Ligand code: HEM
């Protein structure tokens with residue numbers, strides 16, 4: 001049964017441990033398959049033994065029960081042998097597991113380092129370089145170069161979350177008061193979805209993110225660009241939007257580098273126009289969804305920590321227009 | 328044989344059969360009427376209530392499971408809100424673990440252990456009654472809170488800091504933590520009773536190597552309860568203190584640590600799984616022996632594996648914490664220790680298989696459930712070996728793979744044998760047989776429904792579905808398997824509806840059972856079905872591990888207990904030699920009153936610290952009432 005259904009899942013999914021795209025996830029799947037194979041054999045053996053035991057032609061039903069020799073020599077030896085076999089299998093698997101673990105958790109000193117902070121219910125992503133003016137912050141979208149080890153340092157601003165991108169590697173918790181880290185290497189360029197895996201309150205289901213693996217030179221260009229402050233809006237509506245962004249209170253929580261908006265509670269919006277999704281993977285990033293979100297975030301992601309802002313519709317249009325330009 | 332006694336009292340050896348039954352029945356009877364019912368300290372009455380209540384909670388927990396499965400059947404369903412869903416999965420987990428699985432196993436023990444060891448009542452019958460009331464009140468308290476929308480919503484393991492005052496400012500987490508206290512009290516009380524009953528009240532001659540396997544299983548379980556519960560007590564009490572009086576046990580910003588909670592919780596939580604599973608194996612062994620019509624092969628091996636499993640279960644809690652950033656080598660060692668538990672479990676399974684090979688099985692419903700248990704549980708055990716591997720766990724932890732795994736273990740390992748046990752012991756409890764035809768339907772629906780519901784979840788986890796999400800989008804490719812799983816869940820639920828129908832129908836119309844309808848070998852079948860208030864007219868003497876098979880003619884008995892007041896026979900620990908007679912409690916209203924006072928105290932203290940002051944006197948008064956030396960018969964003479 002285990003084996004028969006296995007291929008069914010092997011191809012599926014945007015967020016699948018069975019379709020590895022990273023060195024670590026590859027190793028894990030390898031370990032997993034060894035375990036599954038052993039498990040399938042053991043289970044089949046047990047079920048066959050059970051079946052034979054049930055169907056075996058039995059001694060004459062009237063033969064009196066021998067109550068005193070319940071543990072015959074021969075049976076005893078078989079059971080003992082099976083017990084030893086179990087022990088050997090288990091120790092073998094422990095060894096396979098430990099070998100896999102060492103590969104998965106191997107450390108590389110030269111890894112690109114990012115810091116990720118979990119929030120209820122979004123991800124803060126800090127790129128920190130040697131020179132501070134190379135630092136920038138983004139949210140819910142992580143870009144990394146392919147073929148290069150990446151180290152994420154994991155922290156939490158509130159409760160426990162868990163960082164998980166199954167296509168690249170297994171998960172690691174973000175725990176307040178503790179610094180954890182995780183290393184992984186993407187083999188191929190592509191976009192991999194990740195999701196918070198530790199229940200973190202009301203909107204745990206809506207705490208996703210994308211990891212976009214780019215060829216190294218493309219990654220370098222993106223990084224250069226991301227490091228720039230936001231450009232001032234070119235047109236009148238955009239300028240109006242920028243002013244309203246501050247006047248209507250958005251800037252209390254959101255930061256837009258290079259402007260007077262310096263809030264720290266919500267996601268950094270410096271280049272929000274260039275991101276794929278909003279609200280931690282909840283919605284695709286389009287003018288329509290942006291508008292829906294800003295005018296009533298509680299409707300889309302009930303209980304999230306962004307309040308509903310009182311805006312006229314023309315104000316809303318201006319703000320959307322402004323955000324769209326923050327590429 | 329005879330036990331020394333004072334000269335002029337009425338003893339059970341001077342009366343003939345009928346006189347004796349009548350006399351003992353008068354002495355041991357529970358008073359009639361409502362007050363009488365509330366005063367009962369008969370382990371059979373308490374046990375029956377316990378079983379029924381636990382099954383009522385199973386029903387409630389099951390309804391919640393169905394609600395979740397409706398919500399998850401398709402992408403972006405709006406059947407449940409995020410808030411409701413979170414309350415529901417929390418209540419489902421808490422109800423199943425704390426109000427169903429552990430209590431139901433202890434409940435069966437409360438009913439069966441005294442009968443199986445051949446005594447007249449459980450040790451500490453009033454404590455037993457008290458424990459039932461605490462369980463009932465704790466469960467009702469949790470459920471009433473839920474219905475009033477203050478149900479806990481932070482998962483059945485309530486991780487801090489999410490459950491701390493800062494992130495759960497409502498009373499929801501307090502409700503959860505206090506309910507834990509209730510169930511702790513109840514579970515601990517029963518564990519103590521079982522241990523003492525098994526150690527001191529066994530029938531003469533029931534040496535350690537003649538104790539029935541179910542009783543052994545409950546003995547080991549009771550020790551697990553006694554060692555595991557204090558850990559969760561410390562954990563939940565610290566949580567309550569953090570929340571109500573501002574201590575900082577778990578607050579990272581002032582020197583506490585959130586992981587402290589996880590260590591304490593899982594030091595309890597892992598053995599908890601075995602607290603549920605080990606009684607299941609005891610039931611399986613018993614049923615298997617009866618229907619394979621031969622004693623379980625390897626009795627000593629089975630007992631050693633029970634004890635081994637119990638020991639090992641305390642060394643594994645860290646495998647719930649592999650992704651919290653522990654040192655890697657340590658985590659690797661916990662992999663090995665977790666996997667090693669497969670060895671004792673495996674040994675037990677080999678013994679059962681050998682028993683079937685060598686037996687002459689008759690396939691009645693209880694045996695079907697035990698066979699289903701083996702097939703399912705082995706899958707759960709093997710996926711457990713996978714989860715114990717650190718690298719694999721980093722992928723599957725907190726996903727539906729784990730949901731599949733622990734349902735295979737809990738439902739396969741405990742609920743299947745339990746339903747088998749219901750079919751097996753129903754005649755003893757109710758005096759009538761359950762319908763075999765319905766029983767077969769029940770089994771097949773349960774077996775198929777269960778696998779259709781939970782097997783797909785393995786894949787869901789591997790293709791990325793985290794658990795405790797109230798919704799997902801269509802583009803995640805999770806919809807088909809979820810729909811399949813929901814359909815299976817409903818088929819599974821149907822099988823329980825059938826069980827209910829069967830029970831209700833058979834209570835009136837079922838065939839009369841007789842003393843020993845299955846030709847079982849253990850002592851509970853040596854008395855009538857249902858048993859009289861005194862359990863046995865004369866205490867049996869055990870000369871063999873399977874007394875009813877070895878001495879099929881008539882069981883030897885010992886006489887010398889009083890026939891005019893409640894007495895039990897104490898025997899020595901290892902050899903079960905008769906030692907003394909001891910009085911057993913009369914019916915009393917005080918356990919109930921004490922439970923009420925305790926409940927008021929606990930619930931009050933959620934809302935005001937003053938409850939600690941005004942809640943104590945009533946508790947003290949009721950306890951004094953409970954322990955007030957009753958005017959015993961000697962005084963009157
Ligand atoms: C009708 C049968 C059952 C069904 C369909 C079912 C379904 C589910 C589902 C879908 C979840 C996952 C909730 C989530 O992560 O969002 C769950 C969680 C859980 N179930 Fe069941 N379940 C059933 C019976 C049981 C039984 C009999 C037990 C225990 C003896 C049990 C114990 C648990 C526990 C402990 C959780 C974890 C709750 C938490 O995450 O806080 N379930 N169940």
Ligand SMILES: [Cu+2]
Nearest residue numbers: 161196200207
């Ligand atoms: Cu989270």
